[in-house]
Amino acid sequence: MTTQTPTPIHEAVREHYAERIKNNASCCGGGSDCSSTSESNLYPAELLTTLPAGESAVSYGCGDPITLAALQPGQTVLDLGSGAGLDCFFATKKVGEGGRVIGVDMTPEMVARARSSAERMGIRNVEFRQGYLEDLPVDSNSVDVIISNCVINLSPDKSKVFSEAFRVLKPGGKLAVSDIVTDGELPEAVKQSLSAWAGCVAGAVEAKDYIGMMEAVGFTNVSVNPVFFDKETVDSALDEMKLDVNKYPREAVYKAVYSAKITAFKPA
Numbered sequence: 435m436t437t438q439t440p441t442p443i444h445e446a447v448r449e450h451y452a453e454r455i456k457n458n459a460s461c462c463g464g465g466s467d468c469s470s471t472s473e474s475n476l477y478p479a480e481l482l483t484t485l486p487a488g489e490s491a492v493s494y495g496c497g498d499p500i501t502l503a504a505l506q507p508g509q510t511v512l513d514l515g516s517g518a519g520l521d522c523f524f525a526t527k528k529v530g531e532g533g534r535v536i537g538v539d540m541t542p543e544m545v546a547r548a549r550s551s552a553e554r555m556g557i558r559n560v561e562f563r564q565g566y567l568e569d570l571p572v573d574s575n576s577v578d579v580i581i582s583n584c585v586i587n588l589s590p591d592k593s594k595v596f597s598e599a600f601r602v603l604k605p606g607g608k609l610a611v612s613d614i615v616t617d618g619e620l621p622e623a624v625k626q627s628l629s630a631w632a633g634c635v636a637g638a639v640e641a642k643d644y645i646g647m648m649e650a651v652g653f654t655n656v657s658v659n660p661v662f663f664d665k666e667t668v669d670s671a672l673d674e675m676k677l678d679v680n681k682y683p684r685e686a687v688y689k690a691v692y693s694a695k696i697t698a699f700k701p702a
C-alpha cells in the first residue's frame with residue numbers, strides 16, 4: 435500500500451507518459467529517434483543485440499545506465515521509473531537466470547506495456563511493480579544495484595527518492611543513473627511549465643544540489659559526469675513541448691541542461 439499522495443506534478447507526468455506510450459511516441463522530451471531497440475543511439479550495438487531482432491521496446495531515456503552499472507551475474511537490480519521496460523530487459527541479460535530485475539513505475543499504461551513485452555519475449559527473471567519512487571514497493575536492504583534512466587529529474591521530491599533508494603539498497607550496493615541535471619539556474623518561466631517538467635527539463639536541478647541530496651541521505655563516492663546534448667536535441671525536445679519561444683529563452687536552456695552519468699554507493 436502506497437502512502438504517497440500524488441501531487442499535480444505526478445499527475446502531469448503520469449498523463450504525459452500514459453499518452454506517449456499509447457501513441458508509441460518515444461524519448462523523454464520527444465523528437466529524437468530512439469523509438470526502437472534497433473534504432474537507439476543511446477546504447478552500444480552489442481547491448482542492443484542481446485534482445486530479439488525487431489523488438490520494439492520503447493526508450494524514453496537519456497543515457498545508458500546498463501553500461502554504467504557494470505552488472506554482474508546473480509545480482510538483484512531495481513530500475514526506478516522503468517517505463518516500457520527496456521533497461522530492465524537489458525539488465526536481465528546481464529544478471530542471467532540466477533539474478534532478478536524489478537522495475538517500478540507509477541504509470542499503469544507503462545507497467546502494462548512492460549509486462550506484455552516481457553511475456554512476449556519470454557523473459558522470466560523480471561517483474562514490474564506499479565508504485566512511486568518516493569515510496570518504493572521494495573523491501574529494505576534487498577537490492578544490489580539501482581539503475582534509472584531519465585526519471586529522477588521528474589520527481590517533485592528528489593530527496594525522498596534518494597532516501598528510498600538508499601533504504602532498499604543492500605550495504606555496499608551501487609546506484610548507476612542517467613539523468614538530466616543543470617549547470618546554473620533555468621529560466622523561471624521554464625521551471626514553472628508543467629509540460630517542460632514532464633519533458634525532463636523543468637524538474638532538473640543543479641548537479642551540485644543533486645550530489646548534495648544524495649550525500650545527505652548517506653550515499654558516498656557520488657560522481658556526476660556530464661554528457662552534453664547538442665542544440666538540435668534540445669530544440670526538438672522544446673518543440674515537442676510547444677513552448678512559446680518568446681516566453682522561454684532557448685539560449686539559456688542550451689547552456690544549462692545536460693544529461694549526466696551518475697554513480698554512488700551505500701557504505702558497506
Ligand SMILES: C[S@@+](CC[C@H](N)C(=O)[O-])C[C@H]1O[C@@H](n2cnc3c(N)ncnc32)[C@H](O)[C@@H]1O
Pocket residue numbers: 444447448451461462492493494495496514515516517518519520521538539540541544565566567568582583584585588589590634
Ligand atoms: C522519461 S520516462 C523514462 C522511462 C524509462 N526509464 C526509459 O528509459 O525508457 C519516465 C518514466 O518515469 C515514470 N515516473 C516519473 N516520475 C515517477 C515517480 N515519481 N514515481 C514512479 N514513476 C515515475 C514515468 O511514469 C515514466 O514511465
